[in-house]
Amino acid sequence: MGSLDLLIEGGFVIDGSGSPGFKGDVGISGDVVTIFRDAAPDIEVKNQLDASGKIICPGFIDLHAHSGLVILAEPEHESKVHQGVTTELIGVDGNSYAPFENNSDLEMFIKLNSGLDGDPDIARKWRSVGEYLSQYDNRVAVNIAYIVGNSPLRIGAVGWENRPPSSKELENMRALLRESLEEGAIGISTGLDYPPGSYASTDELVVLCSDVARMGGIYHTHVRNHLGDRYLDPFREAIEIGRRSCAPVHLTHLVHRKNNPGGAMPILDLIEEARGQGLDVTFDDFPFQYGGTRALVVFPDWAHEGGPGKLTEVLQSEEGRERLRRVVEPQGKGWDDMRLTHFKQPHNFQYEGKSIAYVSEILGKHPVDTLCDLLLDEDLRTCYVADVVDEKVLDHVLRHPSFMAGSDAMLLGDYPPPSAYGAYPTILGKLVREQGKLTFGEAVNSMTFRPATRLGLKDRGLLKTGMKADIVVFDPTTVNGKATRDNPRQLSTGIDFVIVNGVVVIENGRHTGRLPGSLLKPRGM
Numbered sequence: 290m291g292s293l294d295l296l297i298e299g300g301f302v303i304d305g306s307g308s309p310g311f312k313g314d315v316g317i318s319g320d321v322v323t324i325f326r327d328a329a330p331d332i333e334v335k336n337q338l339d340a341s342g343k344i345i346c347p348g349f350i351d352l353h354a355h356s357g358l359v360i361l362a363e364p365e366h367e368s369k370v371h372q373g374v375t376t377e378l379i380g381v382d383g384n385s386y387a388p389f390e391n392n393s394d395l396e397m398f399i400k401l402n403s404g405l406d407g408d409p410d411i412a413r414k415w416r417s418v419g420e421y422l423s424q425y426d427n428r429v430a431v432n433i434a435y436i437v438g439n440s441p442l443r444i445g446a447v448g449w450e451n452r453p454p455s456s457k458e459l460e461n462m463r464a465l466l467r468e469s470l471e472e473g474a475i476g477i478s479t480g481l482d483y484p485p486g487s488y489a490s491t492d493e494l495v496v497l498c499s500d501v502a503r504m505g506g507i508y509h510t511h512v513r514n515h516l517g518d519r520y521l522d523p524f525r526e527a528i529e530i531g532r533r534s535c536a537p538v539h540l541t542h543l544v545h546r547k548n549n550p551g552g553a554m555p556i557l558d559l560i561e562e563a564r565g566q567g568l569d570v571t572f573d574d575f576p577f578q579y580g581g582t583r584a585l586v587v588f589p590d591w592a593h594e595g596g597p598g599k600l601t602e603v604l605q606s607e608e609g610r611e612r613l614r615r616v617v618e619p620q621g622k623g624w625d626d627m628r629l630t631h632f633k634q635p636h637n638f639q640y641e642g643k644s645i646a647y648v649s650e651i652l653g654k655h656p657v658d659t660l661c662d663l664l665l666d667e668d669l670r671t672c673y674v675a676d677v678v679d680e681k682v683l684d685h686v687l688r689h690p691s692f693m694a695g696s697d698a699m700l701l702g703d704y705p706p707p708s709a710y711g712a713y714p715t716i717l718g719k720l721v722r723e724q725g726k727l728t729f730g731e732a733v734n735s736m737t738f739r740p741a742t743r744l745g746l747k748d749r750g751l752l753k754t755g756m757k758a759d760i761v762v763f764d765p766t767t768v769n770g771k772a773t774r775d776n777p778r779q780l781s782t783g784i785d786f787v788i789v790n791g792v793v794v795i796e797n798g799r800h801t802g803r804l805p806g807s808l809l810k811p812r813g814m
């Protein structure tokens with residue numbers, strides 16, 4: 290071995306494999322690590338970092354990131370990199386921003402999802418997946434892995450209509466999919482509560498996932514929550530798609546809804562049953578009872594038919610309003626718990642963090658009218674955070690051996706969900722140190738090796754000699770998330786160093802401004 294660029298000394302190494310760890314040093318040459326059990330031999334070292342009393346582990350991998358657009362505008366990505374995140378999967382929920390042959394479709398799609406993924410002021414000149422992804426390499430703080438959403442494929446082949454594709458359109462969709470996979474997508478995502486991707490039938494998704502399976506990719510799904518019994522049937526559909534297509538299935542944000550009294554165990558049993566039958570089924574979740582999404586999610590599919598232009602007409606028309614008032618229901622605990630955020634009109638800033646019920650009272654309007662008026666005023670970009678997850682069952686979920694971490698964090702507005710700034714450190718601080726619900730070894734495993742394996746990233750997720758140098762050094766006595774529902778924009782504590790591809794991005798808890806993130810193309814695609 291020649292010299293080392295950096296030696297991280299005297300720490301306790303948790304290598305990501307799930308084992309408890311060992312005392313050791315971690316050396317970095319270029320972007321590759323060398324592990325020394327106990328202590329490094331006497332070799333030339335350019336820089337040293339004292340990690341006594343600290344844990345050294347692989348960088349965290351977020352399986353559900355809503356950062357694809359905002360990171361291009363704010364490449365330092367403070368909220369996530371301060372959590373120890375070194376790789377993010379973007380393109381989730383069926384909502385990816387390539388391929389788009391037609392720029393006006395792309396603009397409409399960004400507007401439709403601006404309450405989830407933002408609408409930052411960036412040049413939007415790309416068409417193909419390859420062109421889109423070329424913007425990330427060495428220009429952002431974290432590594433990016435990409436999954437193609439079924440919505441852009443459907444828009445490209447079918448348009449914005451709610452109807453099955455013709456056989457020619459289905460072939461076009463498959464061609465777009467295969468091209469996306471060849472250009473770097475690791476599989477296909479769906480978000481079956483979000484039109485127009487939600488217009489896809491089970492059979493349509495089986496056809497697409499069969500191509501994905503043949504090309505070595507995965508099916509990453511936000512399930513069709515309104516299907517059948519609205520409890521287990523959505524997960525049954527996802528597993529059926531995996532069974533019929535042979536694609537590995539990843540159930541993302543396995544949120545167990547508060548309003549379902551059956552608990553999370555039957556969902557975990559379904560996963561176990563499928564795994565027992567040889568299906569490759571995994572899941573991720575975030576460690577909070579609060580989650581959010583674009584406010585448009587409350588509107589039924591018919592209101593979205595034809596795309597955002599038509600949706601705007603529905604929201605504007607008295608006839609549309611009347612129909613909506615009859616069928617739209619609040620999410621979670623009710624209108625008084627759905628707190629709004631992400632406004633751009635100064636006269637609406639006063640509503641940041643306020644509930645739809647509260648704003649409706651001030652305006653003297655029905656909650657549905659309040660929502661319609663605000664969304665029209667805000668170009669559809671407003672989103673909300675609500676108390677939707679049953680925290681009691683979160684314990685079962687987090688302790689499950691297939692659990693992986695994913696933030697599902699919208700990075701928008703003054704009141705984003707707490708996972709935007711706190712998901713990973715909260716697992717390490719609150720759930721591991723304070724509550725002893727899992728060990729540091731298990732928690733780190735769920736944030737590193739398990740997701741790396743899921744994404745087919747063979748050289749990340751483990752601290753082993755020869756692996757890529759994505760590393761977190763954290764203080765096990767102080768690590769914690771500080772973000773709360775009422776005060777969500779709080780950087781975490783105890784994440785002292787974060788290294789991406791061998792480059793120090795967080796140094797003594799401060800961002801260095803370096804942007805070493807790479808575009809990761811797994812499975813030799």
Ligand SMILES: [Zn+2]
Pocket residue numbers: 382480511542
């Ligand atoms: Zn989702």
